[in-house]
Amino acid sequence: MSNVKFNHLLGIKGLSESHIQTIFETADTFKGLLNSPVKKTPALRDITIANLFFENSTRTRVSFELAEKRLGADIVNFSSSSSSVKKGETLIDTVNNILSMKVDMIVMRHPAPGACKFLAKHVDAQIVNAGDGTHEHPTQALLDAYSIRERMGDVAGKKVVIVGDILHSRVALSNIYALQLLGAEVMVCGPVTLIPKNIQSLGVKVSNNLMEALNWCDVANMLRIQLERQDQRYFPSLKEYSNLYGLTMDKLNMLNKEICIMHPGPINRGVEISSDIADSSHSIILQQVENGVAVRMAVLFLLAQGNKIN
Numbered sequence: 001m002s003n004v005k006f007n008h009l010l011g012i013k014g015l016s017e018s019h020i021q022t023i024f025e026t027a028d029t030f031k032g033l034l035n036s037p038v039k040k041t042p043a044l045r046d047i048t049i050a051n052l053f054f055e056n057s058t059r060t061r062v063s064f065e066l067a068e069k070r071l072g073a074d075i076v077n078f079s080s081s082s083s084s085v086k087k088g089e090t091l092i093d094t095v096n097n098i099l100s101m102k103v104d105m106i107v108m109r110h111p112a113p114g115a116c117k118f119l120a121k122h123v124d125a126q127i128v129n130a131g132d133g134t135h136e137h138p139t140q141a142l143l144d145a146y147s148i149r150e151r152m153g154d155v156a157g158k159k160v161v162i163v164g165d166i167l168h169s170r171v172a173l174s175n176i177y178a179l180q181l182l183g184a185e186v187m188v189c190g191p192v193t194l195i196p197k198n199i200q201s202l203g204v205k206v207s208n209n210l211m212e213a214l215n216w217c218d219v220a221n222m223l224r225i226q227l228e229r230q231d232q233r234y235f236p237s238l239k240e241y242s243n244l245y246g247l248t249m250d251k252l253n254m255l256n257k258e259i260c261i262m263h264p265g266p267i268n269r270g271v272e273i274s275s276d277i278a279d280s281s282h283s284i285i286l287q288q289v290e291n292g293v294a295v296r297m298a299v300l301f302l303l304a305q306g307n308k309i310n
Helices: 017-034 059-070 091-099 115-120 138-152 170-181 210-216 238-245 249-253 285-304
Strands: 048-053 074-079 105-110 126-132 159-163 185-189 205-207 219-222 260-262
Touching (some): 017 059, 017 170, 017 285, 048 059, 048 091, 091 115, 126 285, 138 170, 138 260, 159 170, 205 210, 260 285
Parallel strands (some): 048 105, 159 219
16 A cells, blocks of 8 residues: 555545545554553653644544543543633634643544635644534544445445434544545435535435435444524424434334444434334444544554554
């Protein structure tokens, strides 16, 4: 595999298949470490990482923090709710003040699409995008694809449907890019009002019928309805949405095959997915959470190693 480099992880769109395969191979090593009696390595003991979260987060923030601690990095946690941002300080000033304390890397979640790319042009640090508005969430897509690879042997040739609020989902866009780079076919499914116009230009199939999508796919990635990003009603009620697009065991039993069920979390049980499916052998939701730490360890480690992925 030829040498390839990247200075930041701003989105999947900036990566190649070679990047992703190297991240996966590195994550394999770290997953072995996480399942061993000694779960830590001093690989990043001279690196200081600032976690800047301008939006609420539980799973992603904890996953990154755990990945950083497992690698031996020093960590600075930043919350906008208790910072000078509330006093009118700009993003660049906030970050530069943090960098003046000799921080090497920034993991940032921000509500504005493109915020991480903007920051990368103005500060002297490596940036990892932990989710920027409705744009991208690259590490979620990487851990999702890694989990498919683990469960099904390979991503190439698999048919993956992403179901739900595609319009407001950064997870959906990053997943589309990652899955296609790795050779999967992708379909999106949901109400017409929650499917972006011209999404077919990305090379994906579109369906507004859940059973049609489930009969087509090998893997179903169920997304939650992102009410916090919706400024108007896109469907009459959550009950109606759940009846049409919620995944239940009755619907799953109507298929003449077994499919793999995923969810990036947080789960709205009884809306997009029923509890009996979320907790069943069809589901790899908890494996996604576990794999998230290994994949994020791989990303941070590779960025810190002279920006080179071999």
